[in-house]
Amino acid sequence: AVALSRADACRRLDMLLQGGATMSAALRRLRAAGGCGANSDNTLRRWYELWRRGGPNALADGRGGRARQAYGWEARAVEEWNEPQRPSIADVAWRLRQEGFASATYGRVRRYLKSLPETVGGENTAQRAGAHHYRQNFKPYVVRDESGIDIGLIYEGDGHTVDVYVQHPNSGHHYRPELTVWLDVRSHFCAGFYLCEAESAVGTLYSLSRALLAHDHVPAALHVDPGSGFRNSLMSDEGTGWLKRLGVEVMFTLPGNAKGKGLVEGWFRTFENRCGKRFRTYCGDCRTDDELKYIRRGIRRGELRMPTLREYAAAVGEYINAYNESPQRRLGAAPARLWEQLKKSPVHVPAAVLLRPAEKRIVQRAVITMFGRRYHAPALHMVNGREVEVEYDLTDDSRVWANLNGRRVCEARLTDARPWLPKSRVEDLRAKRLAGQEKRLGRRLDEVRAKQKKPLDGQAVAVEALPAPEPAAEIDPFDCLPGADGE
DSSP states (O other): OOOOOHHHHHHHHHHHHHTTOOHHHHHHHHHHTTOSTTOOHHHHHHHHHHHHHHOGGGGSOOOOOOOOOOOSOHHHHHHHHTOTTOOOHHHHHHHHHHTTOTTOOHHHHHHHHHHSOHHHHSTTOHHHHOHHHHHHHTSOOOOOOOTTSOTTSEEEEEEEEOSBOEEOTTTOSEEOOEEEEEEETTTOOEEEEEEESSOOHHHHHHHHHHHHHHHTOOOSEEEEOSOTTTSSHHHHOTTTOHHHHHTOEEEEOOTTOGGGGHHHHHHHHHHHHHTGGGSTTBOSTTSOHHHHHHHHHHHHHTSSOOOBHHHHHHHHHHHHHHHHHSOBTTTTBOHHHHHTTOOOOOOOSOHHHHTOOEEEEEOBTTEEEETTEEEEOGGGGGGTTOEEEEEEOSSOOSEEEEEETTEEEEEEEEOOOOTTSOSSHHHHHHHHHHHHHHHHHHHHHHHHHHHHSOOOTTOOOOOOOOOOOOOOTTSOGGGGSTTTTOO
């Protein structure tokens, strides 16, 4: 039998006494029923008297425990503990004792911090872990249910600097290319990918163009972060933006919120674990500093072979095909099987137009001037002085296409290209980036040279050193100072 609570035992005992039984007989019957537990008769009599006088509340345990003594350093302990430098409890106690709190022993500080709520004295509070780290790793977040949207309705994309050293196709040195992928939110199907040198609007345009042409489908919206590769006039300008001309809306995540596009972020983590780590030149977070140093040294000496860009792209393509065909428990099927149910929204635009961004220019004397180049066509005389939308090819600067109010005006040809101009706008962008890199390296070189200069008189910083040993009595210590003899 299960022992009764204090109140239940008193109620049962009262019923027996009201039935005419004596206290001794009632206690024997209650004990025979197994409701007394290990409590003695005197304890049961005392409980019954308390219950009869004050009810069940009188049986409550009135012991409050030992009251904690306040020492005066509690607020400072919490402040020190929540510093972003993440000091240990021993360090906090030592600092408090240095401030004059002799009672701040390690045990007392530890017991106090452990008694606080987790959001104040825990190991991963918002102040101690940092607001951003706490928000990304510990704070609860809203889980989005994608089962209610159509397949192919929303693409989620992002760029990722791969964790593998690849041989640069031009210089032959090692570098880490930028991988941009587009995933369908509903089916998790990888619709397309693109490898480029760095995140940029051009790389984003190429990657999305390939995804649209590969399946002849235009999504209704894109879910991306507000990075430079996605948030730019080339992509989303109201009048000439490439996405606006296709009728695609853009949804931006909050800055610094990786959980906002958790689908593609998780995809990149799995991609590196299953594809990137197959290469000996993998340089992810699991590599120690020594291992990274040996990898780079082995590459420079020719002892470690890097994959070429073509080889790495082939490995990425093989992984994406395997990923699309692998069943996922969350989906209940492979992404490729769900993608087969896609109701296409055809592109209805030639492939060449997909790769043509546009900008607005004013026609003057039947000439359009763009990027230091002049384009002429006789039909431009009809729109002299008017603003037109000019489409241009990223890889060929020999011609542009002028549009007015959504209708094609003409195709203008390059008239006076200068010999030293690059052949395409892609090379223009590369030249600008190279100039920026040279400028940054120049600043670093100036800084290194400045550090080697001797400080000017009066600007040297005095550093307090340990006290020197006492000089011998027969030697004047001031004779050791420079200039003591007037020199």
